[in-house]
Amino acid sequence: xxxxxxxxxTTTAWLLALAAPGHAVVAQRLAVADTAACAPMPSITPAExxxxxxxxxxxxxxxxxxxxxxxxxxxxxxxxxxxxxxxFRMPWNPQSVTKAITGLGVGVLLDRGAIASLDLPLVDLxxxxxxxxxxxxxxxxxxxxxxGIAAGRGERQFAGQRDVGAFVRGQxxxxxxxxxxxxxxxxxxxxxxxxxxxxxMPLHTLVDSALFRPMCIRDWRWExxxxxxxxxxxxxxxxxxxxxxxxxxxLDGGTWRGQRLLREATVDTLTMRRGGRVSQLAPIAYVxxxxxxxxxxxxxxxxxxxxxxxLSVSDTLLATVRRLADASAGRPMLTSRLRATLDxxxxxxxxxxxxxxxxxxxxxxxxxRTPAQAMGHSGSWGQWLLVFPETRTVVVRFASxxxxxxxxxxxxxxxxxxxxxxxxxxxxxxxxxxxxxxxxR
Numbered sequence: 001x002x003x004x005x006x007x008x009x010t011t012t013a014w015l016l017a018l019a020a021p022g023h024a025v026v027a028q029r030l031a032v033a034d035t036a037a038c039a040p041m042p043s044i045t046p047a048e049x050x051x052x053x054x055x056x057x058x059x060x061x062x063x064x065x066x067x068x069x070x071x072x073x074x075x076x077x078x079x080x081x082x083x084x085x086x087x088f089r090m091p092w093n094p095q096s097v098t099k100a101i102t103g104l105g106v107g108v109l110l111d112r113g114a115i116a117s118l119d120l121p122l123v124d125l126x127x128x129x130x131x132x133x134x135x136x137x138x139x140x141x142x143x144x145x146x147x148g149i150a151a152g153r154g155e156r157q158f159a160g161q162r163d164v165g166a167f168v169r170g171q172x173x174x175x176x177x178x179x180x181x182x183x184x185x186x187x188x189x190x191x192x193x194x195x196x197x198x199x200x201m202p203l204h205t206l207v208d209s210a211l212f213r214p215m216c217i218r219d220w221r222w223e224x225x226x227x228x229x230x231x232x233x234x235x236x237x238x239x240x241x242x243x244x245x246x247x248x249x250x251l252d253g254g255t256w257r258g259q260r261l262l263r264e265a266t267v268d269t270l271t272m273r274r275g276g277r278v279s280q281l282a283p284i285a286y287v288x289x290x291x292x293x294x295x296x297x298x299x300x301x302x303x304x305x306x307x308x309x310x311l312s313v314s315d316t317l318l319a320t321v322r323r324l325a326d327a328s329a330g331r332p333m334l335t336s337r338l339r340a341t342l343d344x345x346x347x348x349x350x351x352x353x354x355x356x357x358x359x360x361x362x363x364x365x366x367x368x369r370t371p372a373q374a375m376g377h378s379g380s381w382g383q384w385l386l387v388f389p390e391t392r393t394v395v396v397r398f399a400s401x402x403x404x405x406x407x408x409x410x411x412x413x414x415x416x417x418x419x420x421x422x423x424x425x426x427x428x429x430x431x432x433x434x435x436x437x438x439x440x441r
Contacts, residue, residue, distance in 0.1 A: 099188045144286055214261055250375065
């Protein structure tokens with residue numbers, strides 16, 4: 001068993017029991033001064049939050065039916081509903097939700113000037129990227145999953161790697177840099193090593209000092225490899241409330257209870273909180289290691305037609321987009337309409353897949369959020385951090401592979417419908433409550 005590292009605290013028996021072969025664990029349990037920033041999240045009733053109790057009850061039934069282990073709803077920094085399965089222990093590893101926190105670590109360095117922009121070439125940091133095909137790779141590409149580096153086989157590829165940094169830096173190119181979107185744990189892990197190279201400290205140390213401590217996130221663990229580097233694609237362990245604090249930080253544009261921890265412009269860059277241009281047509285877009293869910297709009301106009309024509313895409317794709325551009329007369333349309341129209345044009349082929357194949361997901365789209373937008377990240381076995389800016393709501397869901405009755409990872413991912421369900425119920429109910437309240441005055 002590898003040694004257990006502690007961050008300025010005394011190692012205890014319960015911590016030692018959490019260590020597993022093949023990695024170390026960095027843990028934190030600190031006595032933090034009792035300040036306004038450290039006060040517990042207040043609790044309010046659903047009625048006080050403008051959410052009918054029937055809506056909360058409905059979401060709770062979904063959570064239990066999908067074998068959740070913890071479920072939390074926070075609105076405006078106040079706990080509206082909190083539930084956990086009997087015996088479920090936190091802090092918990094939300095799997096790939098870790099990527100969202102890794103992305104914020106980059107934000108800290110952007111604010112400090114240690115990284116000038118997301119267009120930082122990786123060759124400036126790592127000699128392994130001096131090869132001609134790897135030289136164009138940038139930090140933005142590895143964070144947006146468009147680096148072209150071979151993505152490998154999920155998490156299994158890291159098993160037994162004592163120096164994960166050397167492993168990911170040595171991965172070959174699978175496609176030209178920036179040419180296509182491909183979800184990649186390798187890219188997220190490389191991001192951790194970029195942070196370490198520019199900060200002069202591991203990712204977990206930077207995030208602890210810049211974000212966790214000011215937010216009084218005290219009960220956490222973050223696994224590292226034998227070389228002391230932080231896993232950036234997964235393996236942070238947090239409580240549901242502390243993960244919700246991360247969502248609230250983003251919701252509030254980088255402030256925590258009046259204290260600015262990240263610049264608002266940095267948060268917008270990393271999360272598309274205010275929208276922005278992305279090249280992916282798929283329902284989930286990826287920006288800054290954050291996921292951005294549907295309900296967004298896209299402008300289909302002559303400029304987009306010209307960009308496609310320059311790529312020599314198929315006549316079917318070009319003609320379909322030209323018809324939509326003529327019909328929309330420059331007005332924005334739901335991105336889902338563009339996808340559905342392409343689905344029809346290509347028959348059984350997915351319009352989003354065909355778009356990716358023909359454009360390499362490199363054609364910038366003017367996509368921006370509408371009231372149905374959600375941000376956050378998902379993780380294996382159905383972990384979720386969801387942030388709904390329009391209704392100022394944060395939802396956290398944890399799920400364990402040890403939960404009674406769970407037979408597969410897909411059982412957990414089936415809960416992905418909560419993105420639309422939560423917005424439809426919580427968002428709509430909030431609007432309805434506000435309207436009723438206004439009319440009563």
